[in-house]
Amino acid sequence: MRLTGLNFDDIPQLDVPLRFYLTAPLFAVIASLMLIWQGDAIWLGRWLPASLAITHLVAIGMMAMIMIGSLFQIMPVLCGAPITIPPIPLFLMQASLILGTLALSAGFFGLPTFSASFVLLGLSLGYFVISLLGVLLRKAGGQQTRGPIMLAGLALAVVVLAGLLLLAGYLWGYFPFAGKSLTNFHASTGIFGWVLLLIMAVSFQVIPMFHVTPEFPRHWRIALPGLLVVGLASLAVASVFQLSLYYSTALIAAVGILYAVIGLHRLRQRKRKLPDTVVSYWQWAYSCLICGCVLVISMPLIPFHLQGRAGQRSLLRLLSAWDLSLG
Structure with missing residues (x-):
C-alpha cells in the first residue's frame, strides 16, 4: 500500500x-x-x-x-x-x-x-x-520527514564523533578543545540534534495522521529544523573558539519552546476530542520540553547564591504548583 x-x-x-x-x-x-x-x-x-x-x-x-x-x-x-x-x-x-x-x-x-x-x-x-x-x-x-530524519542522522554522527574524541582524551590524552566545551557540545547535540530533530520529523506526520489534527504548516516544518541546525552550528563555532555558549543554547531552547507550543496547538485542534492516552503523552512531553527549555534559558541568569538549597526548594515548589495546575 x-x-x-x-x-x-x-x-x-x-x-x-x-x-x-x-x-x-x-x-x-x-x-x-x-x-x-x-x-x-x-x-x-x-x-x-x-x-x-x-x-x-x-x-x-x-x-x-x-x-x-x-x-x-x-x-x-x-x-x-x-x-x-x-x-x-x-x-x-x-x-x-x-x-x-x-x-x-x-x-x-x-x-x-x-x-x-x-x-x-x-x-x-x-x-x-x-x-x-x-x-x-x-x-x-516523504519529503516532509526525510529532511529532518537525515539531519537527525547527521547529528547522531556528530555526537558519536564528539564522544570518540572525548574517549580519545581519556585513553591517549588527546584533547582538541580546552575545558568542557566539547563535552557540552556533545551533550547538547545529542539532546537537541539527534533526539529533538528525530521527534520533530516523526511528529510532523504522525500527529496529523493518527490524531486527526491539521497538518503542521509547511513554513514551520522547514523553519523549526532549520533554526535548530543554525543553533547547533553556532554552538559548534562557539565551542571551537571558546566563546560563550549561552546565546547559542538560548536560541536552541527557544526553538524547542516554539515547536512545543505549535505541537500543543495542533493537538488542541484535533477532530477527535475523546480521551486518548497517546495524546496525553504528547501533551505532557511538550509541557516538559517547554519547562526544560525555560530552565535552560533562565538558570544562567539567576544569581549564583540563589541556585543553592533555598533556590532549589523554591524551584521545586514552583514545579509542583505547575504540575498540579496541569493535572
Missing part, C-alpha cells in the same frame, strides 16, 4: 524493533540500581563517575536503543524505504552497542574498558548511521 510516498508493505519483521525495545528496560534497571547504590551523593555534581555512567546508560542503553528500534519500524511508513540490515550484521551491531555501553559505564569507575567501548560503540553506531543515511539518500521519499 502506497499513499503520498508512504509504504506499509516493507515494515520489518517484529523481532527487528522488538529486540531493541526489550533490551532498553534492562539498561533502565541497571541505571536505577546504580542510582539507589549512590544515594544522595549522585546529586553532588555532573562529573562524578556514577553520574556519567548513569547518563550514558540512559542515553545510549535506553533512549538510543528505543530510537534505533523505532527507526527500523517507521522508516518504511514515513519515508517508504526500510533500513535493510542482514540478520547477522544486525545481531553484531546490537551486541556491540550493548557491550560498548556497559564497557563505557564501567570505564567511568576506573576499569580498563574505555578501549573496548571506543571500538564497540564506534563500530555499532557508525554502522547504523551509515546504513540510515544510505537509505535516506538512495531510496527514501
Whole structure:
C-alpha cells in the first residue's frame, strides 16, 4: 500500500524493533540500581563517575536503543524505504552497542574498558548511521520527514564523533578543545540534534495522521529544523573558539519552546476530542520540553547564591504548583 510516498508493505519483521525495545528496560534497571547504590551523593555534581555512567546508560542503553528500534519500524511508513540490515550484521551491531555501553559505564569507575567501548560503540553506531543515511539518500521519499530524519542522522554522527574524541582524551590524552566545551557540545547535540530533530520529523506526520489534527504548516516544518541546525552550528563555532555558549543554547531552547507550543496547538485542534492516552503523552512531553527549555534559558541568569538549597526548594515548589495546575 502506497499513499503520498508512504509504504506499509516493507515494515520489518517484529523481532527487528522488538529486540531493541526489550533490551532498553534492562539498561533502565541497571541505571536505577546504580542510582539507589549512590544515594544522595549522585546529586553532588555532573562529573562524578556514577553520574556519567548513569547518563550514558540512559542515553545510549535506553533512549538510543528505543530510537534505533523505532527507526527500523517507521522508516518504511514515513519515508517508504526500510533500513535493510542482514540478520547477522544486525545481531553484531546490537551486541556491540550493548557491550560498548556497559564497557563505557564501567570505564567511568576506573576499569580498563574505555578501549573496548571506543571500538564497540564506534563500530555499532557508525554502522547504523551509515546504513540510515544510505537509505535516506538512495531510496527514501516523504519529503516532509526525510529532511529532518537525515539531519537527525547527521547529528547522531556528530555526537558519536564528539564522544570518540572525548574517549580519545581519556585513553591517549588527546584533547582538541580546552575545558568542557566539547563535552557540552556533545551533550547538547545529542539532546537537541539527534533526539529533538528525530521527534520533530516523526511528529510532523504522525500527529496529523493518527490524531486527526491539521497538518503542521509547511513554513514551520522547514523553519523549526532549520533554526535548530543554525543553533547547533553556532554552538559548534562557539565551542571551537571558546566563546560563550549561552546565546547559542538560548536560541536552541527557544526553538524547542516554539515547536512545543505549535505541537500543543495542533493537538488542541484535533477532530477527535475523546480521551486518548497517546495524546496525553504528547501533551505532557511538550509541557516538559517547554519547562526544560525555560530552565535552560533562565538558570544562567539567576544569581549564583540563589541556585543553592533555598533556590532549589523554591524551584521545586514552583514545579509542583505547575504540575498540579496541569493535572
